[in-house]
Amino acid sequence: MPTIRDVARLAGVAPITVSRVINNSGYFTDETRQRVEEAIHTLGYMPNSLARSLRSHKTRTLALVLTDITNPFWTTVARGVEDAASDAGFSVILCNTDESDIEQERYLRIILEKQVDGVLLVPSGEPHEPVSTIRSQNVPVVVLDRRVSSDLDVDSVRSDSVQGAYELVRLLIKLGHRRIAALTGPQDVSTAVDRVSGYRQALHEAGLDWEMVLYGEYDLASGFRLANIALENEGRPTSDNHDLHDLTSGFDLTSQALLANPRPTAFFAANNFLAIGALRALRAHNLQVPEQVALVGFDDLPESLVVDPFLTVAAQPAYEMGYKATELLMARLTGRAPENCQEIILPTQLIVRRSSGDPVNSSL
Amino acid sequence: MPTIRDVARLAGVAPITVSRVINNSGYFTDETRQRVEEAIHTLGYMPNSLARSLRSHKTRTLALVLTDITNPFWTTVARGVEDAASDAGFSVILCNTDESDIEQERYLRIILEKQVDGVLLVPSGEPHEPVSTIRSQNVPVVVLDRRVSSDLDVDSVRSDSVQGAYELVRLLIKLGHRRIAALTGPQDVSTAVDRVSGYRQALHEAGLDWEMVLYGEYDLASGFRLANIALENEGRPTSDNHDLHDLTSGFDLTSQALLANPRPTAFFAANNFLAIGALRALRAHNLQVPEQVALVGFDDLPESLVVDPFLTVAAQPAYEMGYKATELLMARLTGRAPENCQEIILPTQLIVRRSSGDPVNSSL
DNA sequence: TTGTATGCGTTATCAC
DNA sequence: GTGATAACGCATACAA
Numbered sequence: 001m002p003t004i005r006d007v008a009r010l011a012g013v014a015p016i017t018v019s020r021v022i023n024n025s026g027y028f029t030d031e032t033r034q035r036v037e038e039a040i041h042t043l044g045y046m047p048n049s050l051a052r053s054l055r056s057h058k059t060r061t062l063a064l065v066l067t068d069i070t071n072p073f074w075t076t077v078a079r080g081v082e083d084a085a086s087d088a089g090f091s092v093i094l095c096n097t098d099e100s101d102i103e104q105e106r107y108l109r110i111i112l113e114k115q116v117d118g119v120l121l122v123p124s125g126e127p128h129e130p131v132s133t134i135r136s137q138n139v140p141v142v143v144l145d146r147r148v149s150s151d152l153d154v155d156s157v158r159s160d161s162v163q164g165a166y167e168l169v170r171l172l173i174k175l176g177h178r179r180i181a182a183l184t185g186p187q188d189v190s191t192a193v194d195r196v197s198g199y200r201q202a203l204h205e206a207g208l209d210w211e212m213v214l215y216g217e218y219d220l221a222s223g224f225r226l227a228n229i230a231l232e233n234e235g236r237p238t239s240d241n242h243d244l245h246d247l248t249s250g251f252d253l254t255s256q257a258l259l260a261n262p263r264p265t266a267f268f269a270a271n272n273f274l275a276i277g278a279l280r281a282l283r284a285h286n287l288q289v290p291e292q293v294a295l296v297g298f299d300d301l302p303e304s305l306v307v308d309p310f311l312t313v314a315a316q317p318a319y320e321m322g323y324k325a326t327e328l329l330m331a332r333l334t335g336r337a338p339e340n341c342q343e344i345i346l347p348t349q350l351i352v353r354r355s356s357g358d359p360v361n362s363s364l
Numbered sequence: 365m366p367t368i369r370d371v372a373r374l375a376g377v378a379p380i381t382v383s384r385v386i387n388n389s390g391y392f393t394d395e396t397r398q399r400v401e402e403a404i405h406t407l408g409y410m411p412n413s414l415a416r417s418l419r420s421h422k423t424r425t426l427a428l429v430l431t432d433i434t435n436p437f438w439t440t441v442a443r444g445v446e447d448a449a450s451d452a453g454f455s456v457i458l459c460n461t462d463e464s465d466i467e468q469e470r471y472l473r474i475i476l477e478k479q480v481d482g483v484l485l486v487p488s489g490e491p492h493e494p495v496s497t498i499r500s501q502n503v504p505v506v507v508l509d510r511r512v513s514s515d516l517d518v519d520s521v522r523s524d525s526v527q528g529a530y531e532l533v534r535l536l537i538k539l540g541h542r543r544i545a546a547l548t549g550p551q552d553v554s555t556a557v558d559r560v561s562g563y564r565q566a567l568h569e570a571g572l573d574w575e576m577v578l579y580g581e582y583d584l585a586s587g588f589r590l591a592n593i594a595l596e597n598e599g600r601p602t603s604d605n606h607d608l609h610d611l612t613s614g615f616d617l618t619s620q621a622l623l624a625n626p627r628p629t630a631f632f633a634a635n636n637f638l639a640i641g642a643l644r645a646l647r648a649h650n651l652q653v654p655e656q657v658a659l660v661g662f663d664d665l666p667e668s669l670v671v672d673p674f675l676t677v678a679a680q681p682a683y684e685m686g687y688k689a690t691e692l693l694m695a696r697l698t699g700r701a702p703e704n705c706q707e708i709i710l711p712t713q714l715i716v717r718r719s720s721g722d723p724v725n726s727s728l
Numbered sequence: 729t730t731g732t733a734t735g736c737g738t739t740a741t742c743a744c
Numbered sequence: 745g746t747g748a749t750a751a752c753g754c755a756t757a758c759a760a
Contacts, residue, residue: 003752004753004754005754015755017730020755027729028729029730049478049479050414050417050418050479050752050754051418051736051752054737054755055754056755059414069433069439070443075433078433082433082459082460091474091475093456094457094458095446096443096446096447109410111455112410113412113413138365219668220667272669273668276671301669304584305636305665307675367736367737367738378748379738379747380739380740380746380748381746383738383739384745384746389739391746392746396745396746414737415739415752416738416739417752418739418752418753418754419738419740420739
């Protein structure tokens with residue numbers, strides 16, 4: 001492989017002059033440029049990024065650390081990240097953590113050793129540790145999707161989980177539902193908690209005190225399992241309270257609900273996988289949606305994947321989230337960002353489809 | 365940031381000794397290791413991959429160049445790639461080309477300058493040029509998904525498009541269909557062509573001469589558009605042949621079909637997006653699937669995304685494809701691969717669901 | 729406008 | 745077992 005010296009020799013100039021032409025920096029005549037470019041062309045010369053980066057302390061590479069690219073929400077975010085990065089001449093290293101702190105740490109180590117210019121991080125679990133690991137190498141971070149406590153002082157971009165959940169549940173209430181179950185993600189993930197807050201806010205505002213919140217993972221199996229728990233609770237004697245509690249990690253059922261022990265008439269699922277898992281559980285119980293049970297969920301599915309859009313959802317602007325976060329990150333690392341850290345909260349969009357059903361009979 | 369020299373100084377050894385400990389290469393006593401590791405720990409030292417790679421000519425980084433991560437098929441492939449790479453301590457740079465040769469060339473340049481150890485390439489269009497670009501830098505390539513002419517002599521991993529299409533169309537024929545339309549991708553993409561081959565093979569074997577092949581893009585809009593063309597051809601005078609030809613790029617309709625001018629009773633879509641686009645077109649025509657028209661397609665959708673699996677498909681082992689291709693690539697670049705180039709063809713799996721329907725009345 | 733000297737942080741090579 | 749030296753390929757600092 002030819003190096004910059006070979007080019008310099010052929011063009012009859014010093015290596016630094018070749019460097020100047022390549023980077024379009026400093027001064028050189030048009031004739032010099034010509035000669036250098038010609039030499040580059042005839043040799044098929046390609047600059048070595050490693051040497052360049054070692055010297056310049058810039059790699060034009062970002063890392064995207066997320067939980068699982070397989071979730072279409074993250075896929076879309078990733079595409080936004082990649083487009084924004086690519087538009088600015090940056091590359092993206094993809095890292096799937098599967099919500100594992102171990103994997104996250106392993107990856108952070110690797111990408112920091114690779115001297116990435118910036119990190120887009122969806123923290124698996126608690127954000128302080130990973131953020132400070134990254135910060136310790138003076139690398140800018142933008143936290144994606146998850147809320148961070150204000151004392152962390154880090155840029156972040158996410159969508160409005162509270163508002164999205166609030167709107168979904170308010171819709172259910174407006175449609176006549178009085179017993180709405182919430183299926184959500186892990187309690188240490190801010191979106192899971194925030195979406196429960198929105199749920200509670202809507203209940204509270206409507207003066208409803210029947211609530212049922214089930215925590216699990218953000219996956220299909222949890223959606224199925226939690227919906228089953230919610231359904232099968234029906235008819236149980238209230239004395240089963242403790243058993244029930246033991247059966248399910250993070251089961252949180254108010255005593256009012258247990259006393260009455262009726263089935264919920266509507267479900268709010270806090271992400272796309274939970275919604276689909278729940279839907280399957282409902283079908284397994286021979287419950288028609290929306291005729292017998294209503295269902296709403298967070299995250300829309302890409303229109304290209306859905307034959308017949310059915311679920312009423314709070315759609316997050318996933319692509320925009322990825323794109324904006326990346327722009328912010330790049331602004332930060334080129335010093336173009338505002339001094340103080342940014343917290344960008346994007347609105348969700350309520351999309352009403354059939355799964356929420358028509359207004360229900362209040363006798364339900 | 366501390367460097368290897370700082371560590372060496374603190375441990376009272378030479379930098380090269382630190383290097384030996386880090387890389388576990390050469391000889392050193394256990395006591396030396398202890399001292400070095402202690403120094404590394406107290407300084408919080410992290411090796412600089414750039415310097416390391418510049419010297420060692422290894423980056424432990426692969427590039428994955430594909431068309432669009434947003435297609436769940438590619439998402440799954442990408443996850444397989446990432447897992448295989450990660451298992452071996454490699455990172456992956458993600459590149460979306462959107463089937464654009466320009467983008468592909470731009471990306472190849474960037475990743476080659478970054479000195480990636482290997483490339484997983486889904487060529488946009490003609491594969492010779494990108495492959496030889498990569499080869500010119502002595503970087504190993506594995507071509508994914510697309511067939512390459514044997515004179516290219518490159519490792520490749522794909523699934524059996526001909527067989528998958530053949531099985532799908534044979535199923536339709538067995539179910540009684542005699543007029544089956546094929547909706548496929550661009551004519552310069554091997555999968556689009558191969559799937560038509562499989563289609564024709566099944567028709568031929570059954571002695572059917574009615575065929576209709578429509579070429580387009582591998583996207584939703586094409587699925588919708590091509591299905592509409594196939595449906596609206598009904599009743600057109602055959603003299604419209606040329607107009608029709610002009611209307612659609614790559615329209616390829618045998619004269620038999622035009623003479624008869626009947627609607628197809630079944631559709632074969634050559635990928636997931638085409639299938640969904642077609643399904644929408646069928647609905648727009650108030651045609652019930654499968655009661656009035658049957659539909660089968662290539663690529664399965666992830667079970668976690670589909671509420672109610674409906675489409676009969678030839679499923680590709682996407683994850684496995686990514687994983688195996690990456691293993692092959694890494695074997696190649698560590699010299700562990702067989703001398704001659706590998707062409708791995710993975711079987712597809714026929715998954716029969718409702719969209720193909722029950723046996724139809726032969727009077728259709 | 730161009731060039732010289734030097735160093736980025738690590739490892740290959742060879743000597744001890 | 746360990747170390748000195750040089751080199752990977754380029755860009756910064758400064759000189760001309």
